Amino acid sequence: MPKREFDTPQQLREEIGREVAVTDWIEVAQDRIDRFAEATGDHQWIHTDVKRASAESPYGATIAHGFLTLSLMSSLMAQAVGFRGGIRMGINYGLNRVRFPAAVRSGSRIRARVTLAALEEITGGLQAVWSVTIEGEGGDKPVCAAEWLVRYYE
Numbered sequence: 001m002p003k004r005e006f007d008t009p010q011q012l013r014e015e016i017g018r019e020v021a022v023t024d025w026i027e028v029a030q031d032r033i034d035r036f037a038e039a040t041g042d043h044q045w046i047h048t049d050v051k052r053a054s055a056e057s058p059y060g061a062t063i064a065h066g067f068l069t070l071s072l073m074s075s076l077m078a079q080a081v082g083f084r085g086g087i088r089m090g091i092n093y094g095l096n097r098v099r100f101p102a103a104v105r106s107g108s109r110i111r112a113r114v115t116l117a118a119l120e121e122i123t124g125g126l127q128a129v130w131s132v133t134i135e136g137e138g139g140d141k142p143v144c145a146a147e148w149l150v151r152y153y154e
Helices: 009-015 030-040 050-056 066-071 073-080
Strands: 004-006 019-022 026-028 081-083 089-099 108-122 125-136 142-153
Touching: 004 009, 009 108, 009 125, 019 073, 030 066, 066 073, 066 142, 073 081, 073 108, 073 125, 073 142, 108 142
Parallel strands: 004 081
Antiparallel strands: 019 108, 026 108, 089 142, 108 125, 125 142
């Protein structure tokens, strides 16, 4: 599905309750996992020790950190939704709920399905509540499900 472009955030009103976009697949390679481990200090073997994870992990491979998967939501959203105007800035306001129902194996691909759950007026703009489901290619459960609040200031 191509990126959805809106003239202004106000146009989102017509999308409440609808799936707005599905992103392209992106690979979660071991190099990305290792760089995330370095940045966060989370070097647990299930993420960084390929040999041990191959032998001992129930996944048969290293897996991405849940928080790495969550952090990719920003770049996935940039693929999904854009504005041609009417916005001075967008702010990550937080998350209401996050779950990691399945693991992301190193080298696998993920994509996001983005639904606009709600839209409300705030001083100087709008607050969108995005329901984001990140899928793992070939998986039967999502790898991440989150309700993400983004504020758009005009």
